[in-house]
Amino acid sequence: xxxxxxxxxxxxxxxxxxxxxxxxxxxxxxxxxxxxxxxxxxxxxxxxxxxxxxxxxxxxxxxxxxxxxxxxxxxxxxxxxxxxxxxxxxxxxxxxxxxxxxxxxxxxxxxxxxxxxxxxxxxxxxxxxxxxxxxxxxxxxxxxxxxxxxxxxxxxxxxxxxxxxxxxxxxxxxxxxxxxxxxxxxxxxxxxxxxxxxxxxxxxxxxxxxxxxxxxxxxxxxxxxxxxxxxxxxxxxxxxxxxxxxxxxxxxxxxxxxxxxxxxxxxxxxxxxxxxxxxxxxxxxxxxxxxxxxxxxxxxxxxxxxxxxxxxxxxxxxxxxxxxxxxxxxxxxxxxxx
Numbered sequence: 001x002x003x004x005x006x007x008x009x010x011x012x013x014x015x016x017x018x019x020x021x022x023x024x025x026x027x028x029x030x031x032x033x034x035x036x037x038x039x040x041x042x043x044x045x046x047x048x049x050x051x052x053x054x055x056x057x058x059x060x061x062x063x064x065x066x067x068x069x070x071x072x073x074x075x076x077x078x079x080x081x082x083x084x085x086x087x088x089x090x091x092x093x094x095x096x097x098x099x100x101x102x103x104x105x106x107x108x109x110x111x112x113x114x115x116x117x118x119x120x121x122x123x124x125x126x127x128x129x130x131x132x133x134x135x136x137x138x139x140x141x142x143x144x145x146x147x148x149x150x151x152x153x154x155x156x157x158x159x160x161x162x163x164x165x166x167x168x169x170x171x172x173x174x175x176x177x178x179x180x181x182x183x184x185x186x187x188x189x190x191x192x193x194x195x196x197x198x199x200x201x202x203x204x205x206x207x208x209x210x211x212x213x214x215x216x217x218x219x220x221x222x223x224x225x226x227x228x229x230x231x232x233x234x235x236x237x238x239x240x241x242x243x244x245x246x247x248x249x250x251x252x253x254x255x256x257x258x259x260x261x262x263x264x265x266x267x268x269x270x271x272x273x274x275x276x277x278x279x280x281x282x283x284x285x286x287x288x289x290x291x292x293x294x295x296x297x298x299x300x301x302x303x304x305x306x307x308x309x310x311x312x313x314x315x316x317x318x319x320x321x322x323x324x325x326x327x328x329x330x331x332x333x334x335x336x337x338x
């Protein structure tokens with residue numbers, strides 16, 4: 001390769017990288033929709049291939065049917081949860097003082113026992129003033145959510161109609177030999193599929209059982225706290241404890257210590273063990289991912305991609321570990337044909 005060809009080659013690489021950064025930067029607000037489309041495509045790809053290759057459906061008909069399936073089984077339930085949050089946020093915006101009553105109860109209890117005033121008058125006013133701003137920020141996030149839903153449906157349609165071509169192109173540009181390409185793609189499909197199915201199943205089961213406990217032990221707004229518990233299941237290590245521990249303190253602060261202790265025992269014995277049981281079953285049925293990869297992957301993913309990082313964080317870490325293993329086998333041990 002002469003100097004001119006090297007110049008063209010590296011200039012083209014620089015242009016690709018520069019434009020890639022620009023495109024990625026501009027696509028950042030729609031990253032949730034893009035990653036959601038990839039996730040749902042992985043779940044639907046076999047069904048799409050079956051309908052077009054075995055049943056000989058036209059691609060656009062297949063794509064429309066699978067989009068309707070996505071809307072009915074995935075997006076509508078999520079929209080209902082968002083609607084629940086909207087109704088609660090409106091009440092907080094209208095009456096933020098009412099939300100401070102249980103907080104004040106806990107602060108008074110701490111003051112009686114320790115003499116330390118957690119919420120001075122200035123801090124209390126500041127906290128009350130922050131609550132409407134939090135509600136407004138959440139409302140802005142909800143509007144962004146609906147924009148990303150539209151982006152998800154648009155991208156997913158084109159991914160479904162060009163599935164084989166898209167996958168063939170990705171295989172061609174991956175910088176690996178045939179066997180390593182197969183390993184990388186298998187890891188991608190397995191981790192995305194296991195997390196896309198496992199995370200919602202765990203959230204629904206553990207959040208539902210936690211909500212049952214909230215009802216049994218007299219927690220106000222048990223449905224809302226149950227939904228919040230569903231989302232809390234994605235938090236590494238802590239999980240649902242970030243919800244039920246404050247609720248136990250609230251029950252105690254309002255004079256219902258028996259109920260509070262009962263909720264604590266129920267959460268430790270029942271809710272926590274549901275987490276362990278469901279995770280062990282899912283690992284046997286799907287990807288047997290190391291727990292540390294899941295924990296650190298979720299931490300990395302949440303900081304990079306928001307909620308979708310629950311799926312793509314462990315994926316990135318799994319692919320990183322696999323690439324290190326490929327490098328070790330191929331270049332350090334010299335087995336280039338493996």
